[in-house]
Amino acid sequence: MFKGIxxxxxxxxxxxxxxxxxxxxxxxxALSVDKVEEELDRLxxxxxxxxxxxxxxxxxxARELGNEKAEIFEAHIMxxxxxxxxxxxxxxxxxxxxxxxxxxxxxxxxxxxxxxQIEDEYLKERATDIKDVGNRLLRNLLGQTLQSxxxxxxxxxxxAKDLTPSxxxxxxxxxxxxxxxxxxxxxxxxAIMARSLEIPAVVGLGDITEKVKxxxxxxxxxxxxxxxxxxxxxxxxxxxxxxxxxxxxxxxxKAFKALPAxxxxxxRRVELSANIGNPQDCQGALANGAEGVGLYRTEFLYMDRxxxxxxxxxxxxxxIAAETMNPFPVIIRTLDIGGDKKLAYxxxxxxxxxxxxxxxxxxxxxxxxxxxxxxxxxxxxxHYGKIRIMYPMISNIEEIRKANAILKQAKDELDQEKIPYDxxxxxxxxxxxxxxxxxADLLAKEVDFFSIGTNDLIQYTIAVDRMNQKISHLYDPFHxxxxxxxxxxxxxxxxxxxxxxMCGEMAGEVMAAPILLGMGLDEFSMSAMSIPxxxxxxxxxxxxxxxxxxxxxxxxxxxxKIKIFCANIIxxxxxxx
Numbered sequence: 192m193f194k195g196i197x198x199x200x201x202x203x204x205x206x207x208x209x210x211x212x213x214x215x216x217x218x219x220x221a222l223s224v225d226k227v228e229e230e231l232d233r234l235x236x237x238x239x240x241x242x243x244x245x246x247x248x249x250x251x252x253a254r255e256l257g258n259e260k261a262e263i264f265e266a267h268i269m270x271x272x273x274x275x276x277x278x279x280x281x282x283x284x285x286x287x288x289x290x291x292x293x294x295x296x297x298x299x300x301x302x303x304x305x306x307x308q309i310e311d312e313y314l315k316e317r318a319t320d321i322k323d324v325g326n327r328l329l330r331n332l333l334g335q336t337l338q339s340x341x342x343x344x345x346x347x348x349x350x351a352k353d354l355t356p357s358x359x360x361x362x363x364x365x366x367x368x369x370x371x372x373x374x375x376x377x378x379x380x381x382a383i384m385a386r387s388l389e390i391p392a393v394v395g396l397g398d399i400t401e402k403v404k405x406x407x408x409x410x411x412x413x414x415x416x417x418x419x420x421x422x423x424x425x426x427x428x429x430x431x432x433x434x435x436x437x438x439x440x441x442x443x444x445k446a447f448k449a450l451p452a453x454x455x456x457x458x459r460r461v462e463l464s465a466n467i468g469n470p471q472d473c474q475g476a477l478a479n480g481a482e483g484v485g486l487y488r489t490e491f492l493y494m495d496r497x498x499x500x501x502x503x504x505x506x507x508x509x510x511i512a513a514e515t516m517n518p519f520p521v522i523i524r525t526l527d528i529g530g531d532k533k534l535a536y537x538x539x540x541x542x543x544x545x546x547x548x549x550x551x552x553x554x555x556x557x558x559x560x561x562x563x564x565x566x567x568x569x570x571x572x573x574h575y576g577k578i579r580i581m582y583p584m585i586s587n588i589e590e591i592r593k594a595n596a597i598l599k600q601a602k603d604e605l606d607q608e609k610i611p612y613d614x615x616x617x618x619x620x621x622x623x624x625x626x627x628x629x630x631a632d633l634l635a636k637e638v639d640f641f642s643i644g645t646n647d648l649i650q651y652t653i654a655v656d657r658m659n660q661k662i663s664h665l666y667d668p669f670h671x672x673x674x675x676x677x678x679x680x681x682x683x684x685x686x687x688x689x690x691x692x693m694c695g696e697m698a699g700e701v702m703a704a705p706i707l708l709g710m711g712l713d714e715f716s717m718s719a720m721s722i723p724x725x726x727x728x729x730x731x732x733x734x735x736x737x738x739x740x741x742x743x744x745x746x747x748x749x750x751x752k753i754k755i756f757c758a759n760i761i762x763x764x765x766x767x768x
Contacts, residue, residue, distance in 0.1 A: 193396050196375070196663065197416030198382035200720075201391035202434040203369040204427065207407040207420075208347035210340060210354070211400055215329060220290035230284050234291040237331040241271055244327065248341065270324045276302060292332045299325040343367060348409050352400055354381045364388055369411040371399050371418050376663045377696060385413075386699070386718035387468060389475070393418050395663060444723035448480035452715075452726045454708070459734035461708065463726055464522075464716040466694055470511035475719045480726060483519035485642065485716020486581075486694035487512060489565070490527050498536055499561060505568035513576025520577040522642065522694075522716075523569050524621070525562060525594075527551045527583040546647070546656070551584030556593050566601040573613035581642055585620040585627050591637045621694070623647035628676040631683035641684050642716070645695025649673050668697045669750040669757075674706065678745060681711045692716055702757040704728045709741025728761065 222230060249264035270276070276298060283294030302321055340349065340362040348369040368390055375381045375394030385392030391413030403409065403420050410419040410430050414437065419426055453460035464485030465476030469492070476484060492500050492508055512521050529550020533539055542548040555562035569580055582594050595618065605612055622628050623644030631641065645668060650656060652673050655665040667673070677693075684691040692714030697703050699717030704725050707715065715725060740760060747753050 193399055193402065193418040193420070195371070195393040195396035195399075195416050195418065196377060196382075197413055198370075198375065198377055198379070198394045199385035199390060199392035199413045199718075200437075201369070201389075201413045202430060202437055203348060203391045203411045203413075204430060204434070205346060205348040205368050205409060205411075207350050207403045207405055207409050208343060209400060209403060209405055210349050210351040215333065215335070217292045217296050217329075217333075218290075219293045222284070222288040222290055224288065227285055227288070230291050231281060233332065234280065234284070234295075237291070237328055238271060238277075240331045241324070241328045242268060244331075245271065245324075248339075266320055267324045270320055271328065276321075292329055295325065295329055295332065299329075340367065348411055350400055350403050350409070353379075354384070369413070370394070371396060371409065371411050373397060373400050376666060383466075383696070383718070384468075386720060387466070387472060389718075389720040444727060447723045447726045447730065448478070450480070450726065450730065452482075452729050454732060454734040454737065455730055456733040456735070459708065459737070461712065461729065462692070462714040463722050463729075464520075464692070464694075464714060465719040465722065466716055467512070467719075470508050470515065472719070473512055473515040476722075477516070479719040479722045481519070481719060481722055483577075483714075483716075484512065484516055484521040485692050485698075485714055487521055487523045488527070489524060493526065493528065493534055499564075502564050502568045502571075505565060506571050509569055509572035509578065510575050513572050513578050517576040520579055522579045522581050522619070522692075523572075524581045524583050525552070525565055525569075526555055529554055546650070552582050552590055552594060553584060556590065556597075559597055562594070563597050563601050566598050567605065570598075570601055570605055570612040570616070571610060573616045574611045578613065579617040579619060579640070581619045581621060583621045583644070584623060584647075585634070586624045587626065587630075588633060588637060591620060591634065595637075622680050623651070623695075625652050625676065628652075628680050631680045632686065635683050635687035635689050638689065640689055641680055641691040642714075643677060643680055643691065643693040643695060645673070645677075645693060645697035648676065648695065649697075652676060667750050668700060668703060669753045671745075671747065671750065671753070674745060674753075677707070677712075678710050678741075681713075685711060690714065699725060701725060701728055702754065702761055705732060705737045705740050705760060706744050706757065707741075708732075708734070709737035709739070 245264050245268050279298045280291070280294045283289055283297060284291055299321065343363045343366045346366050346368050348371060349367050350371045352373045353375055354370065354372060370381055370385050370390070370392040372381050372394045373396055379394060381394055382392055391411045393411055393413055393416050396418060399418060408421055410422055410426070412418065412430070451460060452463045462482045463480065464483040465472070465479070465481040466486040466488065467473060467476060467484050468488045473484065492505060509523060527550070528534055528537065529539065529548060530546045540549055566580070569578060572578055580598070582591065585591060598618065602612070602614070617639035619638050619640035619642055620634065621644040622631065622641050625648070627634060628648065635641070649666060649668055653665060653667065653670055655662050681691045690713040693707065693712055694716040698707070698715040699721035701724055705728060708729055717725065744753050744756065747756070
């Protein structure tokens with residue numbers, strides 16, 4: 192048994208698919224003159240194989256994600272047959288008498304370095320494309336399989352060191368049934384993606400990648416945070432029974448999907464919304480009873496491509512979300528890049544503390560061209576549904592005013608062009624920095640609403656890196672300081688006649704639901720799969736009970752007492768429920 196962090200609920204028994212890219216070590220290799228033609232033939236066959244693979248990926252991407260997403264692979268095919276690149280490789284083989292794979296690595300290194308040094312952003316981004324194409328060509332030369340989560344064609348459990356946003360953006364979601372990773376925490380990208388996909392995940396397992404091989408049978412228990420590799424029959428039987436019990440429990444929650452999120456005395460009604468990464472997620476949100484989108488993570492629209500999405504591309508995506516969710520609201524967060532999220536084509540500084548660095552609104556206020564393009568697309572999409580705008584990573588009033596000035600420019604341009612948009616759409620900010628939570632009363636005068644991003648608010652308040660396994664136990668949503676900051680934000684918004692939502696992972700924490708309800712939180716936004724359970728808890732108690740619970744919790748001195756207190760109440764409500 193391997194113990195990790197329960198990142199997404201559920202139990203899966205399945206076959207292992209290891210997702211590991213091993214470093215390739217290439218020897219120069221001695222080549223005689225009479226073997227040159229043979230080596231050139233090897234190169235030609237590898238080029239043809241690579242072209243076939245890229246054509247297939249391009250076709251699949253166009254079919255499933257649209258022609259815009261597929262364009263990157265057309266660019267890769269062009270690089271594959273770049274005359275300068277190929278002639279350089281052939282020259283190394285013919286004149287330096289080295290094997291094709293060594294010639295390729297030498298040429299790639301030179302070309303990648305050359306493009307990396309270019310100031311022009313468009314040309315600089317070609318370095319990443321050349322590296323990707325070169326890696327595929329190299330593996331084909333060596334007869335090695337290039338791994339991609341898009342290539343999976345059977346039901347598997349993906350086991351990896353970690354999964355980046357780019358790894359999962361093109362993942363074959365039909366076949367991936369669970370994740371198990373060496374690193375990560377409850378708020379890591381892997382965990383958030385697993386909850387969005389409604390599949391079990393256990394992260395922070397340490398060295399699970401060293402304990403499994405392709406084809407092994409594995410149990411992923413996303414409820415308890417444990418993993419079994421090649422379990423014996425008794426464990427398998429036990430977990431099949433647990434799996435069925437969990438399935439019945441989930442089926443029982445379906446009855447709550449269509450019901451309103453109001454207390455049993457009818458004294459308080461709140462909105463339960465979903466966090467999404469793309470317009471297609473809207474269907475899952477509605478199926479789980481969401482009354483809106485509380486967080487549209489637009490950064491995924493910027494990933495797995497070779498350049499920034501233009502205004503029309505963004506408009507198409509936002510319009511689909513607005514129309515699908517109409518008449519429910521869709522809160523679109525402006526680009527939140529930085530920290531653990533990078534774009535290959537956007538130059539980002541190397542920083543000692545990237546989560547405290549040039550990211551989110553800070554980057555967008557420097558790159559006003561990026562922000563204005565996005566704001567224009569959001570405004571235009573607001574003509575087709577109920578859209579709201581939200582700025583991330585706000586720490587002071589000046590940032591709000593600067594962002595709103597750019598928003599006004601975008602509105603003025605659309606007015607001049609006679610392009611319709613909702614001139615009354617609400618504009619809010621994320622509260623995820625302690626400074627913003629402390630001055631919430633001042634910020635409330637500048638915006639229409641707050642949305643508390645607890646993932647970052649918790650790590651900044653407690654000074655704990657939420658991606659660091661060694662101190663993951665310190666990452667605590669129930670820390671009294673975190674709870675008091677949340678209460679301060681909610682109270683400040685209400686005193687100003689505004690409303691407060693929460694789009695961090697804490698909003699989907701069942702144990703936290705009664706406290707947040709009692710504090711007066713107006714909107715909870717979470718992974719779609721969490722909505723029925725949270726709705727059940729809210730409907731199981733009166734508003735007065737929730738308020739009393741919040742009062743008691745805010746007077747408690749440590750998080751362990753708070754968690755025990757909440758667990759006892761939740762268990763009682765579940766038994767009665």
